[in-house]
Amino acid sequence: MTVVLALLALSALVALVVSGPLTRGAALQAEAEADDRRAELEAAKEAKYRELADAQLDYKLGKVSVADHQATERELQAQAVQILRELDDLR
């Protein structure tokens, strides 16, 4: 009996917490559509910047030739520009 009463009390608390978002479904839908792509592109941008920084560091440390570095950097920059363009289009 004690278990049942405790279970009911805890379940009521849980129901209160999980049902909150259900009452504002439409607002969440709009938020989701706006933020999703932007967040992904921002993450991709940060990752591409890190890649560029890594490539520059490798070059400074003498691990790659000038020609190889320039080719890599060109490719990475083109990819980064593409991401920035897509971000701009969302703004």
Place this chain on the structure above:
Amino acid sequence: MAALGTAALICALLTALYACGSAVVGVRTGRPALVVSARRAMLCIAGLCALSVVILESAYLRSDFSIALVAQNSSHSTPLFYKLTAMWSSQPGSLLLWAFLLSVYSSIALYATRQKLREIVPWATAVLAFITAFFLTLMVFFASPFHTLANVPVDGNGLSPLLRNPAMLIHPPMLYTGYVGFSIPFAFAVGSLITRRTGAEWIRATRRYALLAWMFLGCGILLGALWSYSELGWGGYWAWDPVENASLMPWLFGTAFLHSAMVQERRGMLRTWNVSLVMGSFILALVGTFLVRSGILNSIHAFGASTLGVPFVGFIALCTLGSVALVVSRRESLRSPHRLDSLISREAIFLLNNLVLVGMCFVIFWGTFFPLISEALTGTKASVGPPWFNRYTVPLALVLVLLTAIGPMLAWRRTTPARLVRVLRWPLGVALAATALLVVATPAAQSIPSLIMFGGVALVLAAVGREFARGARARRAGTGEAWPVATLRLVATNRRRYGGYLVHVGISLLFLGIAASSAFVSQRDVRLRPGQTARVGNSTVTYRRADVHLFNDPSGTGAALSFGAVLDVRRGGRHIVLRPAHNLYAANAPGEGTFGRFFDGESTSEVGLRWGLTANTWTAIQPDLSILAKPVALADAKFAGAPPRFQAAILNAMAQMYLVRAPAATFRVIVFPFVTWIWLGGLMLLLGALIAFRRPPRKRREPARAPSRRPSRERELAEVPA
């Protein structure tokens, strides 16, 4: 309180089922509100599991023996420190810890990704809720931590003496935090496969969780080794025991994943390999949890037989088959658009390192499960020992340490052979010089694998040292900073890279400790009387006198009797005193004599140990208590009903008798060279992992831009710091 705990677990199970269903329906019907509700449900599960943990811990602290678990694993005399840790010594307590950690991890991961990966996250939520529901089901239907006793005992059985070690306070939670942590990348990998979004997004979102799991598991393994070294009394830190192996396997898979994930992030390659590694890590973590509890394989670590064999094996089979089916059905989406540019590149070395790590894991898996395999095939349970494991893992470890050295020196995509020679020249010279010095000045050449390992370690240290030095020099050239500042800022701005290099240093130091302490160990079992001396390696050990403690165990484990020795150890003009002891814990079984029960219960070896950077001296004692057999039998016959104070006086008299007669005792004395470096390497590994875990400092905030005004992309790209 037990009723509240039970209710919390049932409520958590119902909530987990709701979260699973809500997330799937939400993503299927395009209703994000349901997905958010599922995320909140995971948070509620974390709260309910936390409530259960608090209730159980408080029962241990209050010695509430109406709860069966408390009566089984604690007692009034169990020291407070060990009452707190008793929860995870039992099967239901371990399950509760799993569910609690998983729900906390899941809540954090789902909160952190609330505005990312909207297609993948609902599936990840469902997977995490499903795993949590499985563990909660086990507790609700098969092994409840809150099962109560109709007849409440006056005192409990107490915690297994073997577990009364400070390392045990943190070893199991560390290990479990590691095991559980692999659930997060697993759930996101499943989500990415279901949605066919197999790019690097899911890796970016979960890489730090994988790193955290790997770090905790690594710490847990090293703490387990420390416990084995300082508590078990057999004289070692690793025995290729099934449970030890079970923890090492997901760690090896995790190590492979952390490397190959970088290849996918940068080059978009190894997608199938990465999801397979993540799934393998999680399934091996489940196997590890199962092995430690099931007792299906003989292990010094398996504390009790399980009643959960069938559901656990069923769940592992479901996860394995489901993962394989998912990967096979998504093989088209997993195809990489890129190919390896050159065999002399960082990604090629990572791939090789992955093959070695997975190969090592396969060897360990085969050796660990060989008893079951042989029994299934021949009907006889045969097992393989440490020499078998060493035969295969030592060569692989040697290759691994060489790759650990070479990897950091190569660039992504390609390095020309001429550049490879240039970057290798100096570290290789240092490694060869160090090896030559070892051959000339030390007995290192007596063990060729160890000598190669020492050379490999020197190569790693030189390579990483060169990387730091050149990096700091390049930074100084641009900024004019002082060397220490330039080095620190170099690390701060490239945390993943330099944190990773420190991990390489830690691993190589760990390998150094293993190689030296395995190949050049001096060990002897000697029987000595007080005053006698024995020689072990270049140390002399003298048994100075016997030592007995009655209800006053110096190691704080609550042992009733402690028979020890005071040893003088002299090595190279240095003198140290060691005090190994043999602890006896009173038996709680009916039928034991009043005095006999103090000698017939469980016993542990309290090691006398002196740590040093060049060598550890390790001693254990096996006292000869036969001289007390007659007095104990006599006391049992004549004074069984004596008042407690009188009984204590009789026990004291027996202790004095042992001290005065001081019979010969058997000692195990071991001198382990450089063994301390295993744990120092572990600390370095932890430091490196923490550095790599931290996010890089944020770039300065970008200026607000009007939608119509396009920024100069070249300018923004030029700001990327090297």
